[in-house]
Amino acid sequence: MGIPEPGSYMPLKDLKMEIKDVEGRGANGGFTLSFWLYLNCATPLPSTVLLQKHPDNAFSAPFLILDEWNGIMLFPLFFLHQEASSPSNALCWKPIPSASNKSRFPLMKWVHIDCEISQVSLRLHIDGEIVGERQLLTSSPINSGSHSDVSEMVSHCCIQGNDGGLQGYVYGVELFSQLSSIQNHSLKDSPLQLSIDSSSACEIDEGVDGVWNIVGGKASCRKKFSLDVMLLDALGRPVNKEVEVAATLVYADTITPVEKSSDAEAPLLTMYDGVESASAERPSKLIQGRASFKLKISQLSSKCSNRLFRIKFDVQKMGRYPFLEAFSMPIRCVSRNRPARSSSVTWRKSPPSIHSFNRPQSPGLDAGSSDVLYNIIHEAKQSPSSKRIKLGQERSLPVLMDGCMLKEANLDSKSHARTTTNEDNAAACTNGVLERADSHDDEVEDFSSDSENSEAADSVPCKFSAHIGPISDLVIFRYCIGGLSERCLLLKEIALAYEEEALCSFSEQVSLFTGCTHHRRQILISKRLIDIGIKCWNLISKNSQNVLWEDLVSELQDHFMTLTFCRTRCLTKQDFEVLRRVAGCQDTTVSQENFEKMWCWLYPVAFTLSQKQINPLWSSLSPKWIEGFITKEEAESSLQQEGPGGGLMPPGTFILRFPISRSWPHPDAGTLLVTYVGTDYTIHHRILSHDYAYSTKEMMDRPIQEMLLDEPELSRLGRSVRRQ
Structure with a gap:
């Protein structure tokens, strides 16, 4: 028993502090008690959190309590305050003046508490802010002795945690003189807590009763769903620790593990690289404070007396503490052939590169959305x-050695x-x-x-x-x-x-x-x-096998502007000439085969241009960051200086373009390329990786134009010369 070591956690009931250990305490006996408190569950209210005791007295009195409304109250100290409890009123604390906060004290969460005690006042701080203050009626102690005697008597007092059933933990307990900065103590060190990131939930149906309905059971029927957990400090900041998080399926009412299914299969399975494993055997590593899980449930609620489940996540190597555990909402695991509940809401996070075409037309994707990931080159495997x-x-294929966002492309x-x-x-x-x-x-x-x-x-x-x-x-x-x-x-x-x-x-x-x-x-x-391509062709062809090129142009123009969410820029005559050559049209008519060849090139390009980070490059008219659909020869020709001297443009001059020879389902279809003059006075072609460019929050706030110009190989935007 005592004070927990720095960086360690202690059950509340084991806490014991002697005031004589306070360094720099004045003769008036003042001090400040600072600590982090985690209360695990609700208890009958009121309930004492901390007690004060004195060796010369056989009784104890409350120092910090939760009242019947779950508010927190700080009481005067023995011998220092006349209003403090005495043997005659030790059990009746309501008449005693206190510094209190009427707001409900949060449970299952770390809260920083500072109890500031002086001879004339009490101050209660929650998370660095004063929430309760009480001026005492008298500054004269009960004992009429000198201030030194008062200080001596106060020093024998001790404060300890209540062992009467209140379940909680403390962290970072400190006793210091009241002259110290309370704010600094609340910020310099904070405990950790594991939590579920609800925004990461994917493929989960939530009913109106808050229960998650997940399809499970046999291997051919069960459905994969995703969840992320985060290890955060008490201030909400991600904590980067090299630890693993394990996932376990437990019963919602007893928190005991769910038994294996009838075929001895683990009740909870996790997916790694497409391979199913028992979740207990494959914990997930924390990366930048986050661990991602792709899970399946093999056990059905109907096979377990219709009981509900929960998924328990915990960091076992850091100790078995409730704040290092996180529990999902109650889960009802049903078979695939069970009818879906009409009152449920499905949590779906758009998988990478899936485009939503039912959103309103705008210059780009919804601001702040992190559901759609745009993979061009950053995730390539070598x-x-x-x-x-x-x-x-x-x-994983590394980014350039110098951390650039451009990568060399074989064209x-x-x-x-x-x-x-x-x-x-x-x-x-x-x-x-x-x-x-x-x-x-x-x-x-x-x-x-x-x-x-x-x-x-x-x-x-x-x-x-x-x-x-x-x-x-x-x-x-x-x-x-x-x-x-x-x-x-x-x-x-x-x-x-x-x-x-x-x-x-x-x-x-x-x-x-x-x-x-x-x-x-x-x-x-x-x-x-394919779906949009079929609709587009049916609209243009009107059930004809061939259509006139002129008829296709107008309809295709509208489709392209809709797909790119850009109404300020349309395709030019030169752009359509490139599309015509891609389609392989030899005359004024277009067959379905020609259209499909063109569509397999155009749709991936439109998809790229619709993305929030790339769309401003296309929408910009002055300067034109993307001149249009240009060929490789046109791009290289544009990097040649005009005049009899010829030669290349200065190193760093670049042009953005799309590779004409890459059509769906080629891996590079629709990617954006940078053609530029290198320091070796040769022309290079690299694929733009805006996945890397927007990999951090700081970079998300910067336009991609600025990041392009920050690249060491790039210094100025060139002007494309289009063939007439």
Whole structure:
């Protein structure tokens, strides 16, 4: 018993402090008691938090209590104050003057308390602010002795925690002279607490009764859901500690672990790299104060007498404390064939790169939204082009050594025409990254490079019955080893047959087994790409096999402006000429095959331009950060100086463009490229990674234009020269 060591926690009942230990205490006996308090659960009120005792008296009196309304009260001290309790009124504290706060004292939360005691007043501080103060009626102590005698008698008093059933913990307990700064003591050190980030909840149905309805049971039926937990200090700041958080399924009423299902499967499963494991065997590491969980429940409430569950998260290596545990809302685990409750609300966090087209037209996505992640290059996995990736051995592709947000891109327009296995999968997003193309002079933009899509783009499959459950391993394998045309056909069928949840899982599996996360973006946008493309073609063609180019232009213009949320800029004649060449149109008519080839290039571009960070680049007219749809040859020509001397523009001159030869489902379709003059007076092409650019809050507040100009290789925006 005593005062907890710095950085450690102590049960409230074990706390004991002697006032004589206060350094610098004045002759008047004044001091301040400072500590963090965590009350675990409600108790019958009123309830004493701290008691004061004196060795010369056989009785104790309250020092700090919770009243019947859960307010907190600070009482006078023995011998120092005439109004303090005496043996005759030790059990009756209501008539005793006190410094009190009538607001309800929070439970299950760390609160900083300062009890400031002087001979003439009491002050109660909560979280650094005075919430109660009481001037005492007299400054004369009960004992009529000198001030030194008073100080001596007060020094024998002790304050200790109540062991009468109030469950709580204390942290950072200090006794110091009243001259010290209370504010500094409340800020210099704070305890930790584990909590669930409710904004991270994904694929959870919450009923009107607050119960989460989650689909579980057999492997073929159960549904994956996501939750994040955060380790925060008492001031709400993330704490970066190298610890692991474990998840356990418990009964909501008894907090005891749920038994295994009838087939001896763990009741709670966690997903890592597409592999299911018992959650108890795979805790999640904290990264920047946050641990993410993808979970499934194998046990049904109906198999457990219809009892409700909770998910318990805890940090076991830091000790078993209630504040290092976090519990979900009560969960009712139901089978998939159980009808959904009409009164429930589904928590869905948009999976990465899924675009919402039912939002109002605006210059970009909703301000402040963090639900949509825009992956261009930052999450690419690095792997040898001729070797398969072993599970668990993939390495994240690093950003440039100097931490830049630009990455070298291999723009060989024929690189995706090969049909080898992993070399196909990662050619554009691994081999060329951080490498300069072998010969920029020999590279020519090839508008026929999408010709291998012709077989895949003959027609969109008509109707598929909706499938329930995950996509089979065989389909995943076929997609991973297939060429671009086979992937295109396969992805069309999958997108029309499955819901977005299955596509999200499918994208994770493909990214894992190919070693390239760029595939994720193309898979996730596939459903809307196809759905909107079909509607667009039906609207333009009016059931005709061919349409006039002029008729297509006007309708396509409206669709593009709607998709990009930009009504201030439309496509130019030169832009449509590029689209025409991408589509492979030889005359004034456009077939469905031509339209699909063009749409597979245009939709990923529109998706990129709709993003909050990129949209201002497209909307800007002075200067034009993105001139329009320009070819690689036009970009390189624009970086040449005019006049008889020729030569390149000064190093650092750059132009933003989209790769013309990259069409969906190529991993780099719709990515934004930077073509610039390097310090070696050669032209480089790099992929813009705005995932990296907006990886911190400080960077989120800066426009991407500023960050581009902060890049060491970039200094000024060039002007594109368009072919007439």
